[in-house]
Amino acid sequence: MSNTRQLDDKVMVEMRGVNKWYGQFHVLKDVNLKVRQGERIVICGPSGSGKSTTIRCINRLEEHQKGDIVVADTVLNNDLKNIETIRREVGMVFQHFNLFPHLTVLENCALAPIWVRKTPRAEAEEIAMKYLRRVRIEEQALKYPGQLSGGQQQRVAIARSLCMNPQVMLFDEPTSALDPEMIKEVLDVMIELAEEGMTMLCVTHEMGFAKTVADRVIFMDKGQIIEENEPEAFFNNPQSERTQAFLSQILNH
Amino acid sequence: MQNANKSPSSRVPEQKTRFWHDPAKRALAFQILLVLVVVGFVGMIVQNTLNNLESRGITTGFDFLSQQAGFGITQTLIEYTESSSYGTTFVVGLLNTILVSVLGIIVATALGFLMGVARLSNNWLVAKVASAFVEVFRNIPLLLQIFFWYFAVLQALPSPRKSIELLDTFYLNVRGFYMPQPVPQEGFGLVWLALVIALIVSYLVIRWNAKRQDETGQRFPAYWTASGLIVGLPLLAFLVSGAPLEWDHPVLKGFNFRGGMTILPELAALWVALSIYTAAFIAEIVRSGIEAVSKGQTEAASALGLSQGKVLRLVVIPQAVRVIIPPLTSQYLNLIKNSSLATAIGYPDLVSVFAGTTLNQTGQAIEVIFMTMLVYLTLSLLVSAFMNWFNSRMALVER
Numbered sequence: 001m002s003n004t005r006q007l008d009d010k011v012m013v014e015m016r017g018v019n020k021w022y023g024q025f026h027v028l029k030d031v032n033l034k035v036r037q038g039e040r041i042v043i044c045g046p047s048g049s050g051k052s053t054t055i056r057c058i059n060r061l062e063e064h065q066k067g068d069i070v071v072a073d074t075v076l077n078n079d080l081k082n083i084e085t086i087r088r089e090v091g092m093v094f095q096h097f098n099l100f101p102h103l104t105v106l107e108n109c110a111l112a113p114i115w116v117r118k119t120p121r122a123e124a125e126e127i128a129m130k131y132l133r134r135v136r137i138e139e140q141a142l143k144y145p146g147q148l149s150g151g152q153q154q155r156v157a158i159a160r161s162l163c164m165n166p167q168v169m170l171f172d173e174p175t176s177a178l179d180p181e182m183i184k185e186v187l188d189v190m191i192e193l194a195e196e197g198m199t200m201l202c203v204t205h206e207m208g209f210a211k212t213v214a215d216r217v218i219f220m221d222k223g224q225i226i227e228e229n230e231p232e233a234f235f236n237n238p239q240s241e242r243t244q245a246f247l248s249q250i251l252n253h
Numbered sequence: 254m255q256n257a258n259k260s261p262s263s264r265v266p267e268q269k270t271r272f273w274h275d276p277a278k279r280a281l282a283f284q285i286l287l288v289l290v291v292v293g294f295v296g297m298i299v300q301n302t303l304n305n306l307e308s309r310g311i312t313t314g315f316d317f318l319s320q321q322a323g324f325g326i327t328q329t330l331i332e333y334t335e336s337s338s339y340g341t342t343f344v345v346g347l348l349n350t351i352l353v354s355v356l357g358i359i360v361a362t363a364l365g366f367l368m369g370v371a372r373l374s375n376n377w378l379v380a381k382v383a384s385a386f387v388e389v390f391r392n393i394p395l396l397l398q399i400f401f402w403y404f405a406v407l408q409a410l411p412s413p414r415k416s417i418e419l420l421d422t423f424y425l426n427v428r429g430f431y432m433p434q435p436v437p438q439e440g441f442g443l444v445w446l447a448l449v450i451a452l453i454v455s456y457l458v459i460r461w462n463a464k465r466q467d468e469t470g471q472r473f474p475a476y477w478t479a480s481g482l483i484v485g486l487p488l489l490a491f492l493v494s495g496a497p498l499e500w501d502h503p504v505l506k507g508f509n510f511r512g513g514m515t516i517l518p519e520l521a522a523l524w525v526a527l528s529i530y531t532a533a534f535i536a537e538i539v540r541s542g543i544e545a546v547s548k549g550q551t552e553a554a555s556a557l558g559l560s561q562g563k564v565l566r567l568v569v570i571p572q573a574v575r576v577i578i579p580p581l582t583s584q585y586l587n588l589i590k591n592s593s594l595a596t597a598i599g600y601p602d603l604v605s606v607f608a609g610t611t612l613n614q615t616g617q618a619i620e621v622i623f624m625t626m627l628v629y630l631t632l633s634l635l636v637s638a639f640m641n642w643f644n645s646r647m648a649l650v651e652r
């Protein structure tokens with residue numbers, strides 16, 4: 001398998017003792033995570049275990065209360081400047097795509113390059129077309145999101161993130177809202193992205209995807225990282241009982 | 254089926270639906286029936302009314318419009334005396350209706366948007382005050398609110414001699430709100446010219462900025478520049494031409510003020526009541542419009558690195574506006590129609606002076622009511638047309 005590779009030493013994302021509460025509810029308990037450049041991480045775990053919260057803390061869609069997060073050498077604190085710097089370097093793909101319905105596919109992709117990177121429109125549209133071609137959907141560029149299938153929308157969402165040329169990509173269950181026959185077209189795009197060396201953190205229950213591309217699989221439960229290992233060891237020889245229970249549940253389905 | 258196909262002559266073939274089972278034909282039949290009923294009904298009423306008028310000896314037609322009205326009106330935007338014609342009365346009433354509607358729409362929109370956004374505020378107190386505003390003013394009958402402002406608030410003000418003064422220029426009393434009237438002197442035309450130039454230049458600057466951004470990616474604060482131009486240029490022209498403006502101040506003479514400009518209590522009460530009542534509905538429309546844009550939209554835009562202001566401007570507002578405009582239009586139409594409650598406190602709007610006094614004096618019910626209804630219909634269609642145009646423009650701007 002291609003999984004065991006020589007990785008860069010540069011740390012792209014680091015979470016140190018991250019804690020988060022929703023009121024009284026302790027969602028994240030001492031999360032420690034180090035992601036090196038080019039590394040592909042899959043996060044799994046039962047629903048409500050804090051997987052989304054963990055990756056949403058990385059680009060400050062959620063605020064953590066304790067601990068440190070450093071992304072691409074920028075410390076994530078309350079400084080808006082730092083937050084915007086980090087968001088420029090971190091792309092995110094959501095379960096429900098969240099494309100902008102009032103803009104065409106092309107405009108969805110060109111929006112951030114124009115308004116954030118201050119790219120001239122013609123150039124921004126060229127970039128957009130380049131990535132739309134990469135996700136094999138360039139012929140839909142002038143349509144509106146509502147005219148596309150779920151799988152196509154999710155590929156557009158991936159292209160939209162890539163247009164900002166991010167150093168890290170976060171995926172939050174990118175295929176769970178899709179009909180089964182569309183899952184593959186999205187996973188294929190993600191696998192290609194991995195092969196090109198993108199640093200990826202991916203919350204997913206697609207274990208086939210985890211086995212092919214992940215360098216490490218992380219299992220979370222009740223706001224904690226319970227286990228983390230290379231895919232082969234993780235699937236064949238899970239250490240904790242909770243991991244075993246979880247795996248037997250989803251692999252039997 | 255087979256049976257029917259074999260012997261078509263013996264029975265009606267079943268695949269041929271009877272005409273009252275065919276939705277299209279049935280709909281047509283109902284339409285025709287409905288038209289017949291309506292025409293018959295209207296014809297009956299017209300015939301009946303004509304008979305009544307004839308037996309009372311009232312002539313029909315619009316000749317009465319040139320007759321002398323013989324009554325005074327408290328607020329007239331054009332020249333009007335008791336010897337003016339009923340035609341002039343009509344125009345005076347129409348202008349008064351338009352005045353209070355335009356003033357009401359402006360304030361209701363501003364207040365409504367403010368309250369709608371405030372309801373979504375993270376600040377507990379602000380959100381609660383806004384929602385109390387909405388619940389109170391939306392649920393009290395408008396007529397009662399007009400009475401409240403007119404009788405309980407404005408009629409309780411002191412007499413002219415004991416007016417509430419502000420800076421020795423503004424006076425508030427039971428007869429109204431008095432303020433100085435600007436009287437442009439010779440050379441003031443330059444200020445208007447400067448304003449027109451500033452508007453044109455601003456438009457060009459905004460266009461040029463968008464084009465420049467397309468080509469180079471760079472922007473500059475064009476809207477601030479435009480605001481500066483629109484305020485600054487006329488001001489400069491005003492100063493350069495030696496401030497050609499004088500003020501006609503209101504002065505207390507005997508029991509009342511003379512000169513200056515006045516807002517009558519009737520106008521004030523109607524204006525305030527219409528604005529606040531409609532603002533409560535607009536606030537709800539704005540709130541639900543913003544809430545209709547899902548949290549996922551804001552998150553996706555923020556995750557791309559757009560600042561909070563740009564998220565609002567490029568993603569949230571364009572989507573919210575599309576949800577807001579249609580119900581907002583119907584609130585504007587309601588406000589215009591509700592302004593006819595003016596009659597209750599004697600504000601001289603169209604219904605009060607034309608469908609009221611004029612009708613009573615002339616007895617030309619059909620003509621007067623017909624003209625009045627036509628006015629409201631026209632105003633409503635104009636507002637709808639404008640809002641539709643605005644809506645389609647909003648849709649285009651973002652593309």
Ligand SMILES: Nc1ncnc2c1ncn2[C@@H]1O[C@H](COP(=O)(O)OP(=O)(O)O)[C@@H](O)[C@H]1O
Pocket residue numbers: 022025027045046047048049050051052053054
């Ligand atoms: N805005 C919120 N307020 C309160 N609780 C929340 C909020 N968002 C998530 N939670 C809770 O935090 C826990 C973790 O949520 P999440 O990270 O979405 O889990 P996962 O993605 O693993 O399913 C869940 O129990 C969820 O109910």
Ligand SMILES: [Mg+2]
Pocket residue numbers: 051052053172173
């Ligand atoms: Mg989740």
